Amino acid sequence: MFYKFIQTIDRFRPFLKAKAHCDVPCGIYDPITAQINALTAVRMMDLMNGLAEGDEKSRVDFHNSISRYIAVKEEHAEKAKHEIRVIWGDFIKDAHVEKYPELPALVHKIMQFGSKSRQTADRDAGLAFVDAINQFAEIFWAIKDIKIKRAKAPYAPALEMVYPDL
Amino acid sequence: MFYKFIQTIDRFRPFLKAKAHCDVPCGIYDPITAQINALTAVRMMDLMNGLAEGDEKSRVDFHNSISRYIAVKEEHAEKAKHEIRVIWGDFIKDAHVEKYPELPALVHKIMQFGSKSRQTADRDAGLAFVDAINQFAEIFWAIKDIKIKRAKAPYAPALEMVYPDL
Amino acid sequence: MFYKFIQTIDRFRPFLKAKAHCDVPCGIYDPITAQINALTAVRMMDLMNGLAEGDEKSRVDFHNSISRYIAVKEEHAEKAKHEIRVIWGDFIKDAHVEKYPELPALVHKIMQFGSKSRQTADRDAGLAFVDAINQFAEIFWAIKDIKIKRAKAPYAPALEMVYPDL
Amino acid sequence: MFYKFIQTIDRFRPFLKAKAHCDVPCGIYDPITAQINALTAVRMMDLMNGLAEGDEKSRVDFHNSISRYIAVKEEHAEKAKHEIRVIWGDFIKDAHVEKYPELPALVHKIMQFGSKSRQTADRDAGLAFVDAINQFAEIFWAIKDIKIKRAKAPYAPALEMVYPDL
Amino acid sequence: MFYKFIQTIDRFRPFLKAKAHCDVPCGIYDPITAQINALTAVRMMDLMNGLAEGDEKSRVDFHNSISRYIAVKEEHAEKAKHEIRVIWGDFIKDAHVEKYPELPALVHKIMQFGSKSRQTADRDAGLAFVDAINQFAEIFWAIKDIKIKRAKAPYAPALEMVYPDL
Amino acid sequence: MFYKFIQTIDRFRPFLKAKAHCDVPCGIYDPITAQINALTAVRMMDLMNGLAEGDEKSRVDFHNSISRYIAVKEEHAEKAKHEIRVIWGDFIKDAHVEKYPELPALVHKIMQFGSKSRQTADRDAGLAFVDAINQFAEIFWAIKDIKIKRAKAPYAPALEMVYPDL
Numbered sequence: 001m002f003y004k005f006i007q008t009i010d011r012f013r014p015f016l017k018a019k020a021h022c023d024v025p026c027g028i029y030d031p032i033t034a035q036i037n038a039l040t041a042v043r044m045m046d047l048m049n050g051l052a053e054g055d056e057k058s059r060v061d062f063h064n065s066i067s068r069y070i071a072v073k074e075e076h077a078e079k080a081k082h083e084i085r086v087i088w089g090d091f092i093k094d095a096h097v098e099k100y101p102e103l104p105a106l107v108h109k110i111m112q113f114g115s116k117s118r119q120t121a122d123r124d125a126g127l128a129f130v131d132a133i134n135q136f137a138e139i140f141w142a143i144k145d146i147k148i149k150r151a152k153a154p155y156a157p158a159l160e161m162v163y164p165d166l
Numbered sequence: 167m168f169y170k171f172i173q174t175i176d177r178f179r180p181f182l183k184a185k186a187h188c189d190v191p192c193g194i195y196d197p198i199t200a201q202i203n204a205l206t207a208v209r210m211m212d213l214m215n216g217l218a219e220g221d222e223k224s225r226v227d228f229h230n231s232i233s234r235y236i237a238v239k240e241e242h243a244e245k246a247k248h249e250i251r252v253i254w255g256d257f258i259k260d261a262h263v264e265k266y267p268e269l270p271a272l273v274h275k276i277m278q279f280g281s282k283s284r285q286t287a288d289r290d291a292g293l294a295f296v297d298a299i300n301q302f303a304e305i306f307w308a309i310k311d312i313k314i315k316r317a318k319a320p321y322a323p324a325l326e327m328v329y330p331d332l
Numbered sequence: 333m334f335y336k337f338i339q340t341i342d343r344f345r346p347f348l349k350a351k352a353h354c355d356v357p358c359g360i361y362d363p364i365t366a367q368i369n370a371l372t373a374v375r376m377m378d379l380m381n382g383l384a385e386g387d388e389k390s391r392v393d394f395h396n397s398i399s400r401y402i403a404v405k406e407e408h409a410e411k412a413k414h415e416i417r418v419i420w421g422d423f424i425k426d427a428h429v430e431k432y433p434e435l436p437a438l439v440h441k442i443m444q445f446g447s448k449s450r451q452t453a454d455r456d457a458g459l460a461f462v463d464a465i466n467q468f469a470e471i472f473w474a475i476k477d478i479k480i481k482r483a484k485a486p487y488a489p490a491l492e493m494v495y496p497d498l
Numbered sequence: 499m500f501y502k503f504i505q506t507i508d509r510f511r512p513f514l515k516a517k518a519h520c521d522v523p524c525g526i527y528d529p530i531t532a533q534i535n536a537l538t539a540v541r542m543m544d545l546m547n548g549l550a551e552g553d554e555k556s557r558v559d560f561h562n563s564i565s566r567y568i569a570v571k572e573e574h575a576e577k578a579k580h581e582i583r584v585i586w587g588d589f590i591k592d593a594h595v596e597k598y599p600e601l602p603a604l605v606h607k608i609m610q611f612g613s614k615s616r617q618t619a620d621r622d623a624g625l626a627f628v629d630a631i632n633q634f635a636e637i638f639w640a641i642k643d644i645k646i647k648r649a650k651a652p653y654a655p656a657l658e659m660v661y662p663d664l
Numbered sequence: 665m666f667y668k669f670i671q672t673i674d675r676f677r678p679f680l681k682a683k684a685h686c687d688v689p690c691g692i693y694d695p696i697t698a699q700i701n702a703l704t705a706v707r708m709m710d711l712m713n714g715l716a717e718g719d720e721k722s723r724v725d726f727h728n729s730i731s732r733y734i735a736v737k738e739e740h741a742e743k744a745k746h747e748i749r750v751i752w753g754d755f756i757k758d759a760h761v762e763k764y765p766e767l768p769a770l771v772h773k774i775m776q777f778g779s780k781s782r783q784t785a786d787r788d789a790g791l792a793f794v795d796a797i798n799q800f801a802e803i804f805w806a807i808k809d810i811k812i813k814r815a816k817a818p819y820a821p822a823l824e825m826v827y828p829d830l
Numbered sequence: 831m832f833y834k835f836i837q838t839i840d841r842f843r844p845f846l847k848a849k850a851h852c853d854v855p856c857g858i859y860d861p862i863t864a865q866i867n868a869l870t871a872v873r874m875m876d877l878m879n880g881l882a883e884g885d886e887k888s889r890v891d892f893h894n895s896i897s898r899y900i901a902v903k904e905e906h907a908e909k910a911k912h913e914i915r916v917i918w919g920d921f922i923k924d925a926h927v928e929k930y931p932e933l934p935a936l937v938h939k940i941m942q943f944g945s946k947s948r949q950t951a952d953r954d955a956g957l958a959f960v961d962a963i964n965q966f967a968e969i970f971w972a973i974k975d976i977k978i979k980r981a982k983a984p985y986a987p988a989l990e991m992v993y994p995d996l
Contacts, residue, residue, distance in 0.1 A: 028870045028985045032862055040858045052392045060716045060730075060785045066392075067734040068782070070399040085251050089277025097274070104270035108263070111255025118400070121392045146984050151996035154976050155858045166981035166993060194372045194487045198364055206360045218890045226550045226564075226619045232890075233568045234616070236897040284898070287890045312486050317498035320478050321360045332483035332495060384724045398724075402731040417583050421609025429606070436602035440595070443587025450732070453724045526704045526819045530696055538692045558882045558896075558951045565900045566948070644818050649830035652810050653692045664815035664827060749915050753941025761938070768934035772927070775919025 029091045031137035035161055037080035038133050041117045042126035042157050044073035049121060074118055077129070081114040084136060091140075100139050106132060130159055137162040195257045197303035201327055203246035204299050207283045208292035208323050210239035215287060240284055243295070247280040250302060257306075266305050272298060293325070300328040361423045363469035367493055369412035370465050373449045374458035374489050376405035381453060406450055409461070413446040416468060423472075432471050438464060462491055469494040527589045529635035533659055535578035536631050539615045540624035540655050542571035547619060572616055575627070579612040582634060589638075598637050604630060628657055635660040693755045695801035699825055701744035702797050705781045706790035706821050708737035713785060738782055741793070745778040748800060755804075764803050770796060794823055801826040859921045861967035865991055867910035868963050871947045872956035872987050874903035879951060904948055907959070911944040914966060921970075930969050936962060960989055967992040 048069045051062065088107050097103050113129035116122065141148045147165040152158045214235045217228065254273050263269050279295035282288065307314045313331040318324045380401045383394065420439050429435050445461035448454065473480045479497040484490045546567045549560065586605050595601050611627035614620065639646045645663040650656045712733045715726065752771050761767050777793035780786065805812045811829040816822045878899045881892065918937050927933050943959035946952065971978045977995040982988045 028866060028873055028983075030866055030985070033866065036858060036860055036863065043858055048392050048396070052390075052395075058716075060712050063716075063730050064712070064734055064783070064785050066395050067399055067731055068738065070396055071403070071735070071738070074400065074403070081251070081255065082248075085247070085277065089247065089274070090281050092274075104274070108255070108258075108270070111251065115256050119396070121396050144984065149996075153858075154974065154994055154996060155860070163996060164984055166979075166984060194368060194375055194485075196368055196487070199368065202360060202362055202365065209360055214890050214894070218888075218893075224550075226546050229550075229564050230546070230568055230617070230619050232893050233565055233897055234572065236894055237569070237572070237901070240898065240901070285894070287894050310486065315498075319360075320476065320496055320498060321362070329498060330486055332481075332486060380724050380728070384722075384727075398727050399731055402728055403735070406732065406735070413583070413587065414580075417579070417609065421579065421606070422613050424606075436606070440587070440590075440602070443583065447588050451728070453728050526700060526707055526817075528700055528819070531700065534692060534694055534697065541692055556882075558878050561882075561896050562878070562900055562949070562951050565897055566904065569901070569904070642818065647830075651692075652808065652828055652830060653694070661830060662818055664813075664818060745915070745919065746912075749911070749941065753911065753938070754945050756938075768938070772919070772922075772934070775915065779920050 029087045029140070031083070031087060031133065031140050032163075034080040034083035034087075034133050035130070035137060037076040037083065038114075038117075038126070038130045039153055039155075039157065039159060039161070040076040041073050041080065041114075042123065042130060042159065043155075044069045044076070045117075045121045045123050045126050046157055048073075049123070073121075077114050077117045080129070080133060081111055084110050084133065087136075087140065092143075096143055100143075103139065106136060106139075110136060127159070130161075134160075134162040195253045195306070197249070197253060197299065197306050198329075200246040200249035200253075200299050201296070201303060203242040203249065204280075204283075204292070204296045205319055205321075205323065205325060205327070206242040207239050207246065208289065208296060208325065209321075210235045210242070211283075211287045211289050211292050212323055214239075215289070239287075243280050243283045246295070246299060247277055250276050250299065253302075253306065258309075262309055266309075269305065272302060272305075276302060296325055296327075300326075303328040361419045361472070363415070363419060363465065363472050364495075366412040366415035366419075366465050367462070367469060369408040369415065370446075370449075370458070370462045371485055371487075371489065371491060371493070372408040373405050373412065374455065374462060374491065375487075376401045376408070377449075377453045377455050377458050378489055380405075381455070405453075409446050409449045412461070412465060413443055416442050416465065419468075419472065424475075428475055432475075435471065438468060438471075442468060459491070462493075466492075466494040527585050527638070529581070529585060529631065529638050530661075532578040532581035532585075532631050533628070533635060535574040535581065536612075536615075536624070536628045537651055537653075537655065537657060537659070538574040539571050539578065540621065540628060540657065542567045542574070543615075543619045543621050543624050544655055546571075547621070571619075575612050575615045578627070578631060579609055582608050582631065585634075585638065590641075594637075594641055598641075601637065604634060604637075608634060625657070628659075632658075632660040693751045693804070695747070695751060695797065695804050696827075698744040698747035698751075698797050699794070699801060701740040701747065702778075702781075702790070702794045703817055703819075703821065703823060703825070704740040705737050705744065706787065706794060706823065707819075708733045708740070709781075709785045709787050709790050710821055712737070713787070737785075741778050741781045744793070744797060745775055748774050748797065751800075751804065756807075760807055764807075767803065770800060770803075774800060791823070794825075798824075798826040859917045859970070861913070861917060861963065861970050862993075864910040864913035864917075864963050865960070865967060867906040867913065868944075868947075868956070868960045869983055869985075869987065869989060869991070870906040871903050871910065872953065872960060872989065873985075874899045874906070875947075875951045875953050875956050876987055878903075879953070903951075907944050907947045910959070910963060911941055914940050914963065917966075917970065922973075926973055930973075933969065936966060936969075940966060957989070960991075964990075964992040 110132045116125035117129045149165040153161050276298045282291035283295045315331040442464045448457035449461045481497040608630045614623035615627045647663040651659050774796045780789035781793045813829040817825050940962045946955035947959045979995040983991050
């Protein structure tokens with residue numbers, strides 16, 4: 001049924017391999033954008049939960065705030081997923097997948113945690129999203145032979161993040 | 167080094183499994199959007215190559231046309247990649263990956279062929295992009311237990327496409 | 333008062349006619365994108381009404397879900413209107429309007445049903461939106477001399493749709 | 499073949515009529531946005547033609563400038579079309595079409611001139627685009643019982659525009 | 665600590681000055697776009713407050729309307745800020761700031777009133793936003809040596825606006 | 831002429847001050863996004879200049895590459911400007927401007943260097959853009975009482991950047 005796929009891969013091996021050795025025209029890949037966006041999703045969850053449990057506000061103010069938090073959460077969780085997709089599709093080559101065979105499942109999990117972070121205000125889903133992206137960042141910097149460090153983000157929710165040790 | 171990933175997956179297995187059985191709040195997934203977008207990328211390649219080889223036009227007209235073809239190619243190839251990412255991240259579950267183990271590599275190839283289709287006007291790259299998305303569509307409809315048929319698209323470049331047989 | 337308009341049309345008849353016979357640089361026109369987007373608007377209405385009538389959820393979860401359904405409904409209804417406008421503005425020529433004189437009113441209705449589908453969760457408005465776009469699709473495929481068939485969409489809300497019979 | 503359309507219109511007449519008398523939730527409609535955007539398209543044509551005929555620039559500078567003019571032209575012509583579509587779909591009711599029967603053809607022409615303005619750097623197409631939108635503005639302000647005046651736009655290309663006489 | 669900034673400014677004075685005398689490639693700058701967008705934000709506040717105080721509607725209808733008003737308010741307040749940033753960054757030169765030294769603080773206030781207009785439905789914040797943008801418009805037209813007039817906007821909320829007297 | 835502005839500022843001092851002490855609902859502000867975007871603009875300049883001076887490529891390939899570099903440069907320079915505007919409008923308060931009186935001129939320069947980086951492929955303009963944003967980052971982190979360090983970016987063009995020392 002999928003025999004054509006094998007052919008396709010064979011047919012295109014030459015130029016895909018070429019691309020693996022020469023990643024011009026590359027952009028600038030940096031997982032920090034995805035990391036900040038995922039962190040923002042958790043922050044919005046915290047604001048949403050704080051608002052729902054907090055002192056009563058006027059009906060209009062409540063709606064204005066919660067709608068904005070949800071919209072910001074949507075936008076940033078989506079952006080985080082998009083950024084990971086770009087790095088994975090444009091920077092990660094077959095050779096990297098061979099060396100880090102957990103990559104395909106990790107990227108799939110990032111997409112699923114990202115969707116969960118959009119569909120709920122469940123902080124655990126948000127934490128898993130950040131965590132999985134941090135693991136992706138760890139692999140990314142390992143591929144680039146740059147050491148990492150762990151430090152708390154300098155803004156709420158101040159989760160421990162993976163940074164390159166420049 | 168990646169021990170935390172295993173923990174993460176274990177910690178979130180419950181709600182991910184729950185989601186697999188109950189895909190509310192789902193959108194409407196249909197690979198045809200990605201297929202049409204990839205087809206459009208090939209169409210733009212044909213227009214680009216035709217323009218470069220065709221009768222001389224004024225300098226301004228040439229630039230206006232080629233810039234627009236490139237921009238349309240960019241936008242549609244990107245949209246095709248985005249649509250596949252959404253279906254893969256939101257519709258495809260671990261159980262599907264177990265049944266169709268070629269899925270992770272296929273999705274990775276789609277991203278790579280999509281990038282190649284943006285980076286060049288190489289028609290073979292565009293054909294591989296369409297081909298890989300058609301294979302994804304085939305798996306998608308198989309998961310939904312809907313038979314497929316193959317037919318030429320009713321517009322240039324009239325490539326053979328996978329359609330659900332409704 | 334509008335005498336200038338007549339002049340304008342006369343002045344531009346030559347190049348507009350030329351365009352009617354040669355639709356390069358055309359994109360790929362397919363009403364299926366509008367049809368799927370309108371269907372998604374109805375799906376979101378169903379989810380909204382189901383949520384409001386369903387079991388009580390936490391305040392945050394309710395808001396998160398309903399905001400997302402509304403936003404998805406907005407986006408897809410708008411996208412459906414946009415797609416019809418593109419086909420109508422770029423593909424439909426004066427000769428088609430002469431042959432199908434109901435077209436201008438039909439397109440106007442699509443815009444109005446689309447707005448109604450954004451302004452409410454009134455399922456009848458959504459159904460009329462889908463219905464009018466299906467009628468547009470029927471004319472579109474007739475112009476292209478391609479037979480149509482009717483079949484239920486392979487996803488909720490499974491409305492009867494117009495498809496080309498390829 | 500299209501009998502269903504008549505039914506649809508009949509079925510939805512009640513709420514459409516209701517809407518015609520009560521345009522809440524209305525936005526703020528003003529054709530000036532479309533007019534400025536169409537004017538910008540003409541301005542970009544002038545810059546494009548000036549660049550192609552002007553003193554030789556470096557290859558990179560030439561490409562940078564012409565690509566940006568084309569992209570700005572695309573974006574603004576599209577925005578002008580979008581704005582007219584919004585006013586036409588949301589503000590213009592059947593009663594207005596009865597009073598100004600030229601409206602459907604005028605809106606169709608605006609879409610066609612807009613596309614022509616995107617597909618070429620033909621200044622006549624741009625002028626027709628601006629002209630047709632000015633005529634639309636004239637009808638719009640007449641519907642709102644607000645007198646108009648004509649004046650040159652206070653920026654290049656300084657075409658004569660229709661403004662409300664406030 | 666910031667000594668490098670002085671160097672930077674000195675280093676780039678030549679081309680910045682050149683640009684001040686020759687604003688090709690300029691777009692078409694007109695504060696009316698920002699003014700209409702800010703007015704729309706106030707309109708949405710009025711609709712939000714009216715909805716919250718008005719007759720009871722169904723739960724779904726209430727949510728659909730208030731979410732849309734908030735989203736429209738967000739989009740238009742953001743667009744107003746963006747338009748001012750563009751005029752300020754691309755049209756306003758150092759010489760203008762010397763002549764109108766209140767400009768930097770005024771632009772900063774516009775951004776803050778714009779954010780306040782997004783974060784609340786506080787009509788006073790919206791009025792201040794419109795007011796500050798009208799003041800910006802007044803300076804803008806003064807720079808271009810075009811007289812202004814004040815008139816009520818021809819749509820709700822019908823605030824007094826600054827218009828060029830063409 | 832601008833007496834109303836003083837009134838406006840006075841009238842709104844209360845809530846603006848309140849906001850300065852309580853920055854809920856804040857997002858997560860981090861200048862790194864602007865820094866990476868500005869760096870990307872320089873990278874695109876390098877690719878553009880390299881392409882123009884490099885070995886001859888086919889006409890279509892040359893256009894495809896240069897158009898994409900220009901579009902990426904546009905998008906990222908714009909994004910950098912947008913990010914700085916957000917931090918400046920939402921995070922920077924009057925008290926910060928009093929402490930760092932160079933801020934308004936610095937932000938204005940960032941906008942101008944950003945426009946210059948869009949209008950040309952002049953690497954010096956790009957360097958000034960990155961430099962000014964680094965200076966903004968330095969002030970930003972000083973306001974947050976977080977020490978900075980300088981290090982080369984871990985990707986081409988490997989310029990020296992300001993990073994928080996976490």
